[in-house]
Amino acid sequence: MISVLLVDDHPVVREGIRGMLGTETDLAVVGEAASGPEAVALVAALSPDVVLMDLRMPGGDGVAATERITAEYPGVHVLVLTTYDTDSDILRAVEAGATGYLLKDTPRAALADAIRAAARGETVLTGRVAGKLLTGMRQRAEPPAVALSPRETEVLRLAADGLTNAAIGRALHISQTTVKTHLMRVYEKLGVGDRTAAVSQAIRRGLLPEA
CATH class of the missing domain: 3.40.50.2300 (Response regulator)
Known part of the structure; x- marks a missing residue:
């Protein structure tokens, strides 16, 4: 019973x-x-x-x-x-x-x-x-693992510091178009649509140490 x-x-x-x-x-x-x-x-x-x-x-x-x-x-x-x-x-x-x-x-x-x-x-x-x-x-669950290339990380780090695409390009000796391309790839990898969200996601995932 x-x-x-x-x-x-x-x-x-x-x-x-x-x-x-x-x-x-x-x-x-x-x-x-x-x-x-x-x-x-x-x-x-x-x-x-x-x-x-x-x-x-x-x-x-x-x-x-x-x-x-x-x-x-x-x-x-x-x-x-x-x-x-x-x-x-x-x-x-x-x-x-x-x-x-x-x-x-x-x-x-x-x-x-x-x-x-x-x-x-x-x-x-x-x-x-x-x-x-x-x-x-x-x-x-935790977000799936994402890997940014060294250049993408550099670009995002400078974007997090508030630099414009032009300023990032001058700092890294690349064109604004190349900067934009790197950022678009970062957005795609992180599933976001703008810089602020990309920086936030990258920090949360441990891809971009907080300043």
Whole structure:
């Protein structure tokens, strides 16, 4: 028998989920919580196998509760069940230690199967949620490596110092057209459209030490 703790600030939602799971002979709802802190307290008291966790609750954030539960009770698996599917919500929940992430429109049979999988320690993500998770991770990731040539670095360094194309050309003994060409290549490599953004990106990526 898999024991389940329901966490949602809406009583009608908890009642609906309890009713959905009531037909499953191997699943048993052992408790209900209306906030994150209450969920943590009930996990300590009941030691459920799986916690069905809502994310946004006025009495306490579900992500914070998930982080505490997974850190303090490693045998308990948290399965997020929410109406929110933004990249940031999904990423925060997974980073907090959630075993899976489901939306409240998940069919009864799929929810039951997800609880069983979570109890086994398996990751539970729908295709849409998995895609959003990957998107969020890419956005959080460091920018791809970029290499500027020595001349491009020289040109950008002088541009950062406020020199015009003409002044850069005189300093490096090259034409204004060549200066512009170097800058355009830098913009393309850094994915920007002007000098200010190029300098900022180059510094952030460690390509141009701050003066």
